[in-house]
Amino acid sequence: MPRRAQETKFLQLLFQNHYRANPENVDIPAKVHTREFGMESWAYTWRCIERIERDESGSTTRKGCGRSGNSFIRISKCPNCGSSDIHVNNWTRHHGFRTAEALVAELAVLAPHSVYHSAAFYEIPVARHMDEKEWQGAELVFDIDADHLNSPCADEHDxxxxxxxxxxxxxxxxxxxxxxxxxxxxxxxxxKWICDKCLDAAKKNTLKVRDEFLVRDLGINPDLIQLNYSGHRGYHIRVHDPRVYKLGSKARVEIVHFITGMGFDSTKAVVTDGRIPRVSSRSFPGWAGKTAHAMVEFIRNIDAYPGTEQWAKLLKKNRTAAIKGLQREPPIITTVPGIGVKSWQEIAAKSTIAFGGEIDVPVTHDIHRVIRLIGSLNGKTGFLVSELTRDEVDDFDPFGDALAFADGTLKLKVAGGQVKVPKFRISDDTYGPYGDEVVELPMSAAVFLLCKGVASIE
Missing domain, CATH: 2.20.28 (Rubrerythrin, domain 2)
Structure with missing residues (x-):
């Protein structure tokens, strides 16, 4: 159900009170005066398109009225003339702030649905066109979203x-x-919903990208890597290493390919030594040294593989022997009769794809991308965009540690409809599933449902 004006105004006021009471929570990005900021507002701006059309007889017809305005609900027709040819938007970009104080003050006034800043540094961040901003470099950023991981739990709650x-x-x-x-x-x-399962999968993938690829393989100083929970379906990684700032989009694509395993040539990782097929030693750098480990993980989960190749059937029958051979140093792959070198190369290729880091590719290679401001509120959940140290990530609980609204309760009318609102957890309590019913919930749970657009204030 779309949010009504009453709920939208309530959420904006709630966010405003939070920003006014907790200005110290906002993490000010380095060189804030060089950053472009984007705001997603609670209200929509609309503009009715005015057109003069001429028919075959030469008669003219005026369509649309050219008026514009604001609305707390998304409209599909012009409220003045009824035309459906309207532009509706709740996004603005090209904001800039000279100081941290100016940014925090603006948040306390506007209390946006969501707030973002550029990974890039600009000479003129408020310029309307990208080629006028004068790009000075950009942090290397990664977005790991549960929506990209194809988590099985989506079938349970989406x-x-x-x-x-x-x-x-x-x-x-x-x-x-x-x-x-x-x-x-x-x-x-x-x-789309979120649960412990899909957010745990996103967390594990985030740590894989950070630990396995950025730190171990690319040699990035861990102290220059910043982690945060996005406030919704995943996590972000920001690399504050000046060595990456000047990398263009093509160079960042190469990093993406390395992390995801795209373009990996398995014929160089699985070779024949005489007639004996061999896998690269773990001492090799890069993907060559990861191949055996990736194959172990793939074979360990072979029952979930949907393919019908003969080698898949043989691996399911000989899983233990295959894993033991690959865990040796150097790894061996002669322990499963009937699987030849070409099949092992195919297994290695599929293992690499499964083992590679799952990231939102455009976020990393786009040098003009904006990313959520740490310490801000996510309007899709009401949760905090939370900064995390590496030591904090393992025990971090999004449904408990990212809550911003803990006081009071609120009575809601939940709109479950034909498909019930899934169950969800807030702190130690589980709520739902809900059909069409009235419930009184703790504020954090109520705000979550309001932000999700599945309830109204009773």
Whole structure:
């Protein structure tokens, strides 16, 4: 259900009170005066497009009125003339702040839904066009989102609805890739949820990218790596090493390829020594030294592999022997009869893809990308965008440690509809699942449902 104006105003005031009471929570990015800031607001700006159209007879017709305005709810038609040809937006970019105090003061006034800043440093961050900003360099950033990990728990808590007005079919999991099972339509609305399982998967992947690739392989000083919870579905990594600042987009793409294993040539990692197939030693740098470990992880989880290749069937029957051989130094792969060197090379290639870091690729290679401001509030959950040290990550609990609103309760009308609102955890308590019902919840749980757009204030 879309948020009503009452709920939107309530959330904005709640966020405003938080920023006014906790200015010290906002992490001011280095060289703040060189950063571009972007704001996602609670209110929408709209503009009705005015057009003069001429038909074949030469008669002219005026469509649209050209007016503009603001609305706390997203509108689909001009409230003045009823035209559906309108532009609606709740994003603004090209903001700039000379000082930390100016930034914090602006947050206390605007209390945006979400706030972002550029990973880049600019000479003129408020310029309207990128080529006018005069790019000075950019931090290397990574976004690890549970939505990109294809976590199985999505089938438990994500839902979809067919947008065909004559259909309205609903289901669980991801949007059907082959069309609506009822009407074959291809347009869907989806509701994505979060749980301990998918956020734990995002956390593990974040630590893999940091520890395995950035620190161990690329040699980046751990003290120059900043971690944070995004306030919603994942984690961010920011590299504050001046050596990476001047890297262009192409160089960052190469880093992406290395971390994800894209372009890995398994024929160089699995070779024949005489007639005996061998895997690269773990002492080798880069992916060559990771191959055996990646293959062990892949074979350990071979039951989840959907392929029907003959080698997959043999690995399922001989899993223990295959793993023991690969765990030796140097690794050996002659322990499973019937699997030849070409099949082992295929296994190595698939293992690399599975073992590589899962990141949102455009975020890393885009040198003009904006990323959430640490210490701000995420309007999709009401959770804090929380900075974390490496030692804090393992025990960090997003559903407990990132809560911003702990006082009081709020009575809500939950709109479960045909598909119930999934259960969720806040601190030590679990709530839901909910259908269409009225409930009174602790403030953090209530704010979470309001931000998710599945409840209204009773």
């Amino acid at each position: 839902t979809w609805r067919c947008n065909n007005p004559d259909c309205g079919e609903t289901g669980s999991g991801r949007n059907p890739t082959t069309g609506c099972p009822k009407c074959n339509g291809m347009s869907f609305s989806s509701r």
